[in-house]
Amino acid sequence: MSVSFWMSRVERPRRPALDGDRDVDVCILGAGYTGLWTAYYLATADPALRIAVVEREHVGFGASGRNGGWAAAELAGMDRMLADPATRPGMVRTWREMTRAVVEMGEVAAAEGIDCGYARGGTVVAATRPAHVPYLQHSVATARDAGIGEEDVAWLDAAEAARHVTPSRLFGAMYTPHCAAVDPARLVLGLAVAVERRGVKIYEQTPGTPIPGGVQTPTGTIRAAKVVQAVEAYRTGLPRQRRSVIPVYSLMVMTEPLPAETWARIGLAARQTFSDGRHLIVYGQRTADDRMAFGGRGAPYHFGSAIEPAFDLDPPTFASIRRTLVDLFPALAGAAIEGEWGGPLAISRDWRPAITTDGDRIIAGSYVGNGVAAALLAGKTVRDLIRGDDTDLVHLPWVGHRARRWEPEPLRWVGVNLGRKLTESIDRAEDAGKKPKVRNAIFRRLPVG
Numbered sequence: 001m002s003v004s005f006w007m008s009r010v011e012r013p014r015r016p017a018l019d020g021d022r023d024v025d026v027c028i029l030g031a032g033y034t035g036l037w038t039a040y041y042l043a044t045a046d047p048a049l050r051i052a053v054v055e056r057e058h059v060g061f062g063a064s065g066r067n068g069g070w071a072a073a074e075l076a077g078m079d080r081m082l083a084d085p086a087t088r089p090g091m092v093r094t095w096r097e098m099t100r101a102v103v104e105m106g107e108v109a110a111a112e113g114i115d116c117g118y119a120r121g122g123t124v125v126a127a128t129r130p131a132h133v134p135y136l137q138h139s140v141a142t143a144r145d146a147g148i149g150e151e152d153v154a155w156l157d158a159a160e161a162a163r164h165v166t167p168s169r170l171f172g173a174m175y176t177p178h179c180a181a182v183d184p185a186r187l188v189l190g191l192a193v194a195v196e197r198r199g200v201k202i203y204e205q206t207p208g209t210p211i212p213g214g215v216q217t218p219t220g221t222i223r224a225a226k227v228v229q230a231v232e233a234y235r236t237g238l239p240r241q242r243r244s245v246i247p248v249y250s251l252m253v254m255t256e257p258l259p260a261e262t263w264a265r266i267g268l269a270a271r272q273t274f275s276d277g278r279h280l281i282v283y284g285q286r287t288a289d290d291r292m293a294f295g296g297r298g299a300p301y302h303f304g305s306a307i308e309p310a311f312d313l314d315p316p317t318f319a320s321i322r323r324t325l326v327d328l329f330p331a332l333a334g335a336a337i338e339g340e341w342g343g344p345l346a347i348s349r350d351w352r353p354a355i356t357t358d359g360d361r362i363i364a365g366s367y368v369g370n371g372v373a374a375a376l377l378a379g380k381t382v383r384d385l386i387r388g389d390d391t392d393l394v395h396l397p398w399v400g401h402r403a404r405r406w407e408p409e410p411l412r413w414v415g416v417n418l419g420r421k422l423t424e425s426i427d428r429a430e431d432a433g434k435k436p437k438v439r440n441a442i443f444r445r446l447p448v449g
């Protein structure tokens with residue numbers, strides 16, 4: 001069975017497992033975007049490097065084969081870091097690199113013949129409730145105070161916003177041109193082929209454990225001068241890393257292809273990615289074949305940071321995502337849903353991604369659900385770290401950033417699920433036209449966003 005609707009539509013080559021010991025220069029754990037962009041940039045910079053990618057399941061098995069396909073310039077935690085004068089300059093540099101990453105993804109896809117439906121239409125975050133207006137205007141003002149211009153992030157009034165998208169209620173929107181819509185599975189599978197063309201070896205069905213001097217697998221040891229750990233939410237399954245991140249599930253639905261009349265009522269003519277100002281994140285994209293791919297958070301966190309295939313499919317969450325979709329776009333009331341899937345993403349204790357070094361091992365990820373473009377930037381940064389190049393990238397604030405560990409259970413389970421309930425209850429109150437001031441004050445103190 002495929003891990004997502006995206007993955008079910010593509011031919012996926014099977015790659016053999018590791019069969020014996022190997023000596024390489026760099027061994028990468030995980031064949032998602034982070035692992036493969038790292039392999040891509042390393043192999044491009046130094047074709048003589050011996051690089052192996054070890055993947056427990058198959059290329060794109062993780063979030064990279066399942067996501068919403070937003071390659072956005074936003075990095076998790078950006079708003080908070082732009083608002084704080086101490087962290088602002090570093091985050092502005094990061095934002096510039098992220099905007100470049102969004103463009104570069106399209107350039108690499110074109111150069112490597114990766115047919116992933118890349119379309120840089122930007123992102124429109126609509127105020128679909130009056131309560132959303134001040135939140136979104138605050139984000140725009142924060143960007144402006146940091147010197148990010150109108151051409152990069154803009155507030156649009158309702159009439160201007162309606163030129164991008166027309167949900168059932170519209171009170172304005174935040175718009176940025178720095179986002180591309182992609183087919184995530186085609187991107188990850190295409191990247192794998194591109195790195196193999198450069199001599200990188202990918203071993204599927206090969207679970208690895210980092211050990212001093214390399215990686216241990218059930219079918220052989222890979223000795224490597226450098227190990228890159230790029231396993232995102234699955235990190236919780238590696239020794240001594242159970243509390244480094246939590247796996248949080250995001251779930252998605254895919255409609256049938258929609259006729260031109262329906263799209264004329266919805267908008268998104270340039271394939272802008274779409275969200276709104278609610279607290280519990282929802283996200284959508286118009287696919288290259290005119291479907292609506294739409295997802296959201298809200299699925300439960302499972303005790304002990306458990307990850308199980310059954311958790312990918314949570315009927316109450318799917319029902320809620322479908323209700324939200326039709327509430328936003330009544331034109332979709334009769335549209336058939338042709339796919340439902342989900343998967344875990346990694347959230348660190350301070351909701352910030354990081355690239356850290358631990359001896360000969362580099363660990364990259366914890367993107368908090370914003371990893372599609374960020375993984376490209378991570379790949380270039382890990383390349384520079386491994387090559388010892390003193391570039392601007394290795395001085396970005398996420399390099400060397402360490403979040404503290406999550407609390408032990410049962411505190412973690414109670415805290416994370418209470419946070420989820422609080423978020424839902426604020427949205428419900430605002431839907432009813434109320435101002436839940438106390439709950440909002442508590443929310444603002446949580447390390448989220």
Ligand SMILES: Cc1cc2nc3c(=O)[nH]c(=O)nc-3n(C[C@H](O)[C@H](O)[C@H](O)COP(=O)(O)OP(=O)(O)OC[C@H]3O[C@@H](n4cnc5c(N)ncnc54)[C@H](O)[C@@H]3O)c2cc1C
Pocket residue numbers: 029030031032033034035054055056057058059060061062063064065066067068069070071072206207208209230231232233234235249250251252283295341342343344345364365367368369370371372373374375
């Ligand atoms: C439903 C959903 C929607 C999302 N939507 C968006 C979006 O629209 N935009 C956005 O920016 N981000 C989105 N994200 C997040 C984004 O997909 C991820 O941040 C990104 O794909 C992470 O890439 P990765 O390579 O670091 O990790 P992954 O893609 O998760 O890859 C990790 C890989 O490591 C493998 N692995 C695990 N353990 C081992 C081991 N011991 N040995 C070997 N291999 C191992 C796994 O099998 C997996 O293939 C979404 C995530 C989900 C789940």
